[in-house]
Structure formats: structure tokens, C-alpha cells
Amino acid sequence: MEPSGNQIIKLPALLVDQIAAGEVVERPSSVVKELIENSLDAGSSLIDVELEDGGKRLIQVTDDGQGIESSQLALALTSHATSKLKVAEDLHRILTLGFRGEALASIAAVATVEIASRTAGEDVAHRVQGSEGTIEIQSPIAMRPGTRVAVKDLFSAVPARRRFLKASSAEVARCSAALKGAALAHPTVGFSLTHDGRTVLKYPADQSLSGRISEVLGSEIGGRMIAVSGDDGVSGWVARPDLQRRNGDGIWTFLNGRPLRDRVLQHAVREGYRGFQIPGQYPVAVVGIELDPGEVDVNVHPSKLEVRFRNREDVHRKIRRAIRSALESAGSVPSLPLEDSALPDLIPAAGHVEMVSSDVNVERVVERGAPFGDPVACADPLITGSREALVERPNLVRDSVRVFQVRDSFLVLEEIDGLRVIDQHALHEKILYEKILVAREQGTLCQGLLVPEPVPLDPDQWSLFVEYKEALAELGLEAEEFGDGVALVRAVPQGFESSDPADLLREILVKFESVRSSGAAPPDLRERLLQTMACKAAVKAGQPLSPEAQEDLIQGREQAFQPWNCPHGRPSELFISWQELERRFDRK
Numbered sequence: 360m361e362p363s364g365n366q367i368i369k370l371p372a373l374l375v376d377q378i379a380a381g382e383v384v385e386r387p388s389s390v391v392k393e394l395i396e397n398s399l400d401a402g403s404s405l406i407d408v409e410l411e412d413g414g415k416r417l418i419q420v421t422d423d424g425q426g427i428e429s430s431q432l433a434l435a436l437t438s439h440a441t442s443k444l445k446v447a448e449d450l451h452r453i454l455t456l457g458f459r460g461e462a463l464a465s466i467a468a469v470a471t472v473e474i475a476s477r478t479a480g481e482d483v484a485h486r487v488q489g490s491e492g493t494i495e496i497q498s499p500i501a502m503r504p505g506t507r508v509a510v511k512d513l514f515s516a517v518p519a520r521r522r523f524l525k526a527s528s529a530e531v532a533r534c535s536a537a538l539k540g541a542a543l544a545h546p547t548v549g550f551s552l553t554h555d556g557r558t559v560l561k562y563p564a565d566q567s568l569s570g571r572i573s574e575v576l577g578s579e580i581g582g583r584m585i586a587v588s589g590d591d592g593v594s595g596w597v598a599r600p601d602l603q604r605r606n607g608d609g610i611w612t613f614l615n616g617r618p619l620r621d622r623v624l625q626h627a628v629r630e631g632y633r634g635f636q637i638p639g640q641y642p643v644a645v646v647g648i649e650l651d652p653g654e655v656d657v658n659v660h661p662s663k664l665e666v667r668f669r670n671r672e673d674v675h676r677k678i679r680r681a682i683r684s685a686l687e688s689a690g691s692v693p694s695l696p697l698e699d700s701a702l703p704d705l706i707p708a709a710g711h712v713e714m715v716s717s718d719v720n721v722e723r724v725v726e727r728g729a730p731f732g733d734p735v736a737c738a739d740p741l742i743t744g745s746r747e748a749l750v751e752r753p754n755l756v757r758d759s760v761r762v763f764q765v766r767d768s769f770l771v772l773e774e775i776d777g778l779r780v781i782d783q784h785a786l787h788e789k790i791l792y793e794k795i796l797v798a799r800e801q802g803t804l805c806q807g808l809l810v811p812e813p814v815p816l817d818p819d820q821w822s823l824f825v826e827y828k829e830a831l832a833e834l835g836l837e838a839e840e841f842g843d844g845v846a847l848v849r850a851v852p853q854g855f856e857s858s859d860p861a862d863l864l865r866e867i868l869v870k871f872e873s874v875r876s877s878g879a880a881p882p883d884l885r886e887r888l889l890q891t892m893a894c895k896a897a898v899k900a901g902q903p904l905s906p907e908a909q910e911d912l913i914q915g916r917e918q919a920f921q922p923w924n925c926p927h928g929r930p931s932e933l934f935i936s937w938q939e940l941e942r943r944f945d946r947k
């Protein structure tokens with residue numbers, strides 16, 4: 360009898376593996392991740408990754424780990440075969456990165472996999488090749504102890520998958536990110552990545568975590584990190600709060616040596632920065648937590664990118680506290696470097712001095728609420744913000760013995776502990792910028808005009824206005840089309856009440872010409888608009904300020920989250936302690 364259309368059959372092994380592969384092997388970077396994890400589990404100290412054509416033609420990972428016995432080689436390619444779990448209880452105490460015994464079999468179901476491996480006790484490397492369900496033993500070759508896994512022609516038999524792959528450069532970028540995560544989690548292991556014969560990344564072995572961070576994230580970021588250490592298994596380095604990003608890509612989190620983009624961990628890091636960073640911005644941080652393996656279930660998703668914590672509030676609190684206390688004890692105002700630079704360079708124009716952070720600032724820790732009212736309620740009911748100690752900057756108006764303006768551009772403050780020079784434009788720009796961001800979070804952005812103002816625009820300005828009026832409205836500058844070539848301004852952002860609405864709109868549009876031609880993406884566009892608005896409304900360099908205006912500005916500085924950088928990231932103030940000044944004059 361002909362089998363009916365809905366007959367149930369047991370799937371052939373290859374199809375089972377191909378289906379399973381769908382969950383683990385999405386693109387070259389997932390293969391890179393799995394192979395690196397295997398090399399790390401094998402105790403390797405050097406791991407080299409080679410790619411050809413974005414990993415589509417070849418992904419090869421070579422390590423110097425313990426290797427696989429020749430008699431076991433074929434098993435390594437078989438599904439549900441692992442050396443990492445023995446009994447059911449092991450599943451609740453996972454100490455290795457892999458444990459499912461699936462990765463190599465899954466990869467072999469959608470590509471050709473060749474393994475060459477030599478253990479310390481063997482003279483040659485034995486080889487095996489797996490492709491579409493068949494396993495073939497090959498002749499031994501000469502090789503140093505360790506394992507080399509080559510994955511060729513990924514998805515050649517699964518064209519639907521192959522079509523989803525991006526251009527080589529994009530796939531290489533993802534592979535780099537996977538390698539960077541592993542490199543940050545294992546700073547003592549050396550890594551390299553080459554693409555079509557060119558070295559893309561290279562990290563030497565035996566690095567400290569801070570050394571590795573400088574390699575991976577760049578020495579400029581590395582030089583601005585603060586150590587995090589807690590008694591509760593939390594460790595790592597977090598960047599000073601003024602180093603901020605528009606997304607979470609700079610937050611690297613780890614659990615027991617496993618890179619993890621976990622929601623709880625990422626959120627905890629951001630919460631640690633609450634009150635130190637402008638709302639809506641993201642920090643740069645490399646933070647890991649060590650937990651008893653029984654406290655966490657890694658067996659949630661085949662790719663192991665998600666985990667389940669037994670007590671996630673506890674994990675969240677530990678990370679949040681460790682970061683907060685690191686930020687508090689380090690303080691955040693930039694000061695002049697203690698070494699280097701000759702005397703005439705002591706207080707050059709802002710922007711020309713390399714700003715470094717130091718702990719010698721005059722900050723005191725006091726109990727106080729967030730400077731802009733209650734912390735915003737968290738989306739996650741289990742994760743609540745708390746009123747914890749916040750670093751308070753000294754009250755400059757009170758503490759300053761004298762304030763005066765020089766070159767109509769800078770404010771010089773003689774303080775109890777030293778001398779501060781403020782770039783008036785940069786500071787005011789930052790104050791206005793933060794005001795808009797905070798008002799936007801609180802929904803109090805717009806200040807309606809009593810009488811809406813019609814603003815005639817020239818054709819260029821008009822076309823920019825028509826294109827960007829929604830984006831402007833989102834930032835509090837509400838205007839509508841009012842006949843041809845005339846915009847009707849109905850509201851301005853809080854803090855901009857004193858500027859002439861017509862001037863504000865026109866100048867923003869003029870400055871925005873260049874942003875349009877650069878073709879910025881929407882979030883970037885909003886950010887640029889915001890910067891332009893703040894820049895436009897801020898006092899200018901060369902503008903004389905009355906003593907009251909100087910005082911207002913300095914008081915605004917006290918309220919700001921990060922007054923020491925302008926929105927473009929340039930420094931807005933310099934500080935030099937009396938002690939340091941005396942040292943420079945050889946008085947101490």
C-alpha cells in the first residue's frame with residue numbers, strides 16, 4: 360500500500376543533525392564560537408582562527424590544547440558524543456563551555472569538517488573528515504600537539520541558509536566580535552584571527568585583564584577604565600562614565616568565563632551607572648561574575664547564549680553594587696596629568712590637553728537622591744533602582760574664592776583645592792544637552808510659545824525643515840508648515856526659552872545641511888540634531904558674561920551629570936590642584 364501523505368516516519372540521522380544544526384550554526388561566527396569554546400575546554404594557550412571568504416569557504420581553528428586520542432576522533436563528529444558530561448548530575452554542575460556533544464556533529468551536517476589532532480603521547484596527528492553524515496578516516500600527518508579543525512564550504516548543501524549570509528566583511532566583523540568576547544574572558548590565552556591571509560586581530564598570551572582590554576578595546580579606552588572588584592565574585596573593569604555609547608555594544612558581560620549577552624547582566628551594569636551617566640546613554644564595561652555552577656542553568660538554549668539564574672536579583676545586585684562602588688571610589692572629574700608636559704603647557708586651551716583621570720579630586724561621597732528626582736522606574740519588576748550614595752561635586756560657587764572670565768571665553772575658578780578653568784561654551788552646551796535628554800525622559804520637553812511665531816525660510820532651509828520637522832519635534836522644537844516657505848514655531852525645548860525661535864530654527868537648519876549630506880541613520884540623526892541645538896543656544900566663546908551669568912553657569916555645572924565633557928566629547932574643563940601647581944614650580 361502507498362504510504363499516506365501524513366504517515367509518521369523516523370527522520371534519517373542526517374536530517375536530524377541538519378535540523379539541530381539550525382539552532383547552533385547560524386553563520387560563520389557561530390562556528391568560530393563553538394570551535395574556540397572547544398579549544399578553550401581543551402586547555403589551550405594559543406588559538407589561531409583563519410577565515411577565507413568571510414568564513415564561507417573556510418573556517419579553521421588551530422590550538423595547542425590536549426588533543427583528541429586517535430581512537431576517539433570519529434566519535435567527536437558524532438552527535439550526542441562528549442567527553443564533558445558523564446552522568447546526569449553533571450548537567451547541574453557544568454564547568455566547561457561545551458557539554459551537549461552536538462557542536463561538531465551539527466557543523467558536519469551543514470559543511471565538511473576535517474579534524475586533525477595529536478595528543479602529547481602521540482608522534483603524529485590523526486585525521487578524520489565528516490561531511491553530510493559520512494565519516495572518513497584519513498592518513499596521519501605531521502603536526503604539533505593540539506587540534507586543528509577545518510570547516511569548509513559552510514551551508515553548501517543548505518542554499519536557503521547560505522543566502523542569508525552577509526558580505527564577507529560583515530561576516531568577518533561578527534567572527535571578530537565572537538573572538539573578542541572569548542579573548543576578554545580568557546586574557547591569558549593568545550588569540551589570532553586572519554582573513555584571506557591578512558591578520559585581522561592578534562592578542563598575545565599571558566595578558567592581564569586590563570592589558571587585554573587595552574588590546575581589544577584600544578588603549579584610549581583601556582586608559583580610562585576603573586577596576587571593579589567585589590567579594591561576591593564580581594570583577595572586571597568599567598570605563599569612566601563620560602565615555603558613553605549610544606547602544607549596549609560596549610558592555611561585555613561574562614559568567615564563569617563564558618561571554619554572555621544576558622539581559623540581567625547587561626541591565627545590572629547599566630544600573631550600576633545610574634546617576635553617573637546621562638539617562639539613555641550606555642557605558643563601556645567589561646564585567647564578569649563567578650557563580651557556583653549549581654546556581655545557574657546553562658542548558659536553556661542550544662547556543663548557550665542565554666542562561667537561567669537561580670537567584671537573578673542577587674546576581675543583579677552584586678554586579679550593580681560592585682560597579683557603583685568602583686565609580687564612587689574613583690571619582691570622575693578629569694584633571695591634568697601629574698607627570699609629563701612642561702610648565703608653559705600647564706593650562707592650554709581646552710581640547711589641546713590630553714585629559715587623564717585620576718583619583719586626586721576633591722570629591723566627597725554623600726547620601727543623596729538622584730539629581731533629577733526619583734530614579735526612573737525599571738521595566739523589570741524584579742529589578743528596582745535604588746537610592747544609593749552618589750558622588751557629589753563640591754559646590755563651586757561656595758568653595759571658590761574667586762571666579763573671573765578671561766578672553767571672554769573661559770571662566771577661571773580659584774577653589775580651595777586648586778585651580779579650575781572652564782570653557783564657557785562647552786560647559787553651557789553640555790548643560791543644555793543634558794537638559795533636553797532628561798526632559799525627554801520625563802516627558803516635559805516642550806515649552807509652548809504664548810504666541811506661535813511664523814518664520815520665513817529660504818528654499819534650502821525649507822526643504823530641510825520639511826524633511827526633519829518630526830525629528831525636531833521629538834527634541835522639543837515643534838513647528839508646522841504654515842504656507843509655502845513659512846514655518847510656524849509652536850514650542851521650543853525647555854531651557855531655550857530665551858533664544859529667538861526664528862534664529863534657533865534657522866541656524867539649526869543651516870548647520871544641519873552637512874548632516875543631511877552625510878546620510879546619518881535616525882538615532883545618529885537625532886543625536887546630531889540635539890548637539891546642534893545645544894551648540895546653537897549655548898553662550899559663545901568671545902561673549903562677555905556678567906558676574907550673575909557666570910554664577911548661573913557654574914551652578915548649572917553642579918546639576919549636570921557630566922559637565923566635564925561637551926556633547927561632542929571634548930573636555931570642557933581642566934583642574935590642577937595647588938599641590939600639583941607647587942610641584943611644577945619645584946616648591947615641593
Ligand SMILES: Nc1ncnc2c1ncn2[C@@H]1O[C@H](COP(=O)(O)OP(=O)(O)OP(=O)(O)O)[C@@H](O)[C@H]1O
Pocket residue numbers: 393397398401422424425426427435436440441442443456457458459460461462463464506
Ligand atoms: N579542540 C579540541 N581539542 C580537544 N578535544 C576536542 C576539541 N574539539 C572537540 N573536542 C572533543 O570532541 C568532543 C565533541 O565536541 P563538540 O563540540 O561536538 O561537543 P562538546 O564540546 O562536548 O559539547 P557542545 O556541543 O556543547 O559544544 C568534545 O567533547 C571533546 O572531547
Ligand SMILES: [Mg+2]
Pocket residue numbers: 393396397457458462463
Ligand atoms: Mg563544543
